[in-house]
Amino acid sequence: xxxxxxxxxxxxxxxxxxxxxxxxxxxxxxxxxxxxxxxxxxxxxxxxxxxxxxxxxxxxxxxxxxxxxxxxxxxxxxxxxxxxxxxxxxxxxxxxxxxxxxxxxxxxxxxxxxxxxxxxxxxxxxxxxxxxxxxxxxxxxxxxxxxxxxxxxxxxxxxxxxxxxxxxxxxxxxxxxxxxxxxxxxxxxxxxxxxxxxxxxxxxxxxxxxxxxxxxxxxxxxxxxxxxxxxxxxxxxxxxxxxxxxxxxxxxxxxxxxxxxxxxxxxxxxxxxxxxxxxxxxxxxxxxxxxxx
Numbered sequence: 001x002x003x004x005x006x007x008x009x010x011x012x013x014x015x016x017x018x019x020x021x022x023x024x025x026x027x028x029x030x031x032x033x034x035x036x037x038x039x040x041x042x043x044x045x046x047x048x049x050x051x052x053x054x055x056x057x058x059x060x061x062x063x064x065x066x067x068x069x070x071x072x073x074x075x076x077x078x079x080x081x082x083x084x085x086x087x088x089x090x091x092x093x094x095x096x097x098x099x100x101x102x103x104x105x106x107x108x109x110x111x112x113x114x115x116x117x118x119x120x121x122x123x124x125x126x127x128x129x130x131x132x133x134x135x136x137x138x139x140x141x142x143x144x145x146x147x148x149x150x151x152x153x154x155x156x157x158x159x160x161x162x163x164x165x166x167x168x169x170x171x172x173x174x175x176x177x178x179x180x181x182x183x184x185x186x187x188x189x190x191x192x193x194x195x196x197x198x199x200x201x202x203x204x205x206x207x208x209x210x211x212x213x214x215x216x217x218x219x220x221x222x223x224x225x226x227x228x229x230x231x232x233x234x235x236x237x238x239x240x241x242x243x244x245x246x247x248x249x250x251x252x253x254x255x256x257x258x259x260x261x262x263x264x265x266x267x268x269x270x271x272x273x274x275x276x277x278x279x280x281x282x283x284x285x286x287x288x289x290x291x292x293x
Contacts, residue, residue: 018070018087018101019063025274026066029185031058032280033178034155036287040174040235041163044291049115054159057112064105065131065151071098072135080196120162127154138202145190145205149182170235177227184220184252185276187213188259192269214259221252228283232290240289244282251279 016022034054038046070077070088077089087093106128113124130151137144153175160171183205190197190206191213197204209216225248232241255272258264 014087014092015101018067018093018098019105020066021063025277027059027062028277029273029280030062030152030155031055032277032284033152033174033181034058034159035284036178036280037156037159037171037174038163039284039288040170040231040291041160041168044288046163050162053112053115054162057109058155060105060109060112061127061131064102064109065134067098067102067105068132069135071095071102074098076200076202079200080193082193082196116158116162117165119165119167120158123154123158123161127151127158130154138197138204140203142203142208143205144203145183145186146179148186149179152182153179170231173227173231173234177224177231180220180223180227181276181280184217184224185273187217187220188255188269189273191259192266214256217259218252218256221256225249225252235291237287237290238293240293241283241286242290244286248279248283251275 020026031054034057035051038051038054070086073083074088074095077083077086083089088095088098109124113121116124130147134144134147134151137147141147156175156178157167157171160174161167187205187209190204194204194206198207205216206213225245228245228248231237232245255275258268258272
């Protein structure tokens with residue numbers, strides 16, 4: 001655990017916290033739909049350099065998004081228990097430093113995007129306003145998690161088009177599945193902050209759906225399952241995919257049953273969020289195996 005003195009001696013540790021690289025679950029969960037798309041589009045065998053670009057690009061984009069989010073929320077985060085120690089909220093880093101780091105991260109993502117074909121590059125450009133707008137959406141839009149889901153969906157469109165040069169019907173099935181999946185896990189994430197968000201006066205899907213939030217999450221993951229099943233049938237994916245798909249459904253049913261419990265301890269919401277990272281990677285393995293074998 002880093003002490004305040006240690007962070008002052010090693011400012012890089014504070015920057016790592018700003019980029020959220022000390023909490024990899026949130027970074028990996030953005031990478032997953034991008035990897036789903038590139039491996040499915042390439043039928044399980046995309047070029048290794050392209051996979052590397054997508055991995056690094058998702059890390060750079062996620063880093064930029066985190067910093068932009070913290071810049072928007074630097075006066076809100078101190079009022080929320082989970083976020084009050086973030087570097088910009090606690091004033092461990094200045095606004096100028098935050099802007100510089102966000103700019104560097106976006107530049108890194110931009111350089112990586114130059115490797116992609118024109119359609120994928122244009123989709124990268126189109127994603128920027130969504131990434132920048134998302135942190136402010138909670139102030140004006142009742143379900144800001146939908147904006148995040150659309151941002152996540154760009155990972156599918158960019159990666160799929162990067163692999164094959166166009167967008168296909170199956171692309172949109174995966175895009176829809178990603179939107180529903182993201183709405184589900186991010187609503188769960190928002191449920192842990194619901195009381196703080198209500199007190200501050202900002203929006204979230206957890207507040208919007210209220211007592212029916214567990215049912216909303218269940219519907220979102222049901223939609224994910226339907227679209228993934230449709231995708232698996234349309235792409236003629238083999239046994240490996242269906243095995244991991246069945247395990248994912250069992251996990252989502254278990255999560256839904258937990259969410260319906262009264263007085264669920266706050267840490268459980270974070271556990272469910274992190275478990276969806278493993279579900280996503282499990283599905284990725286199934287997509288690869290189901291495409292090749």
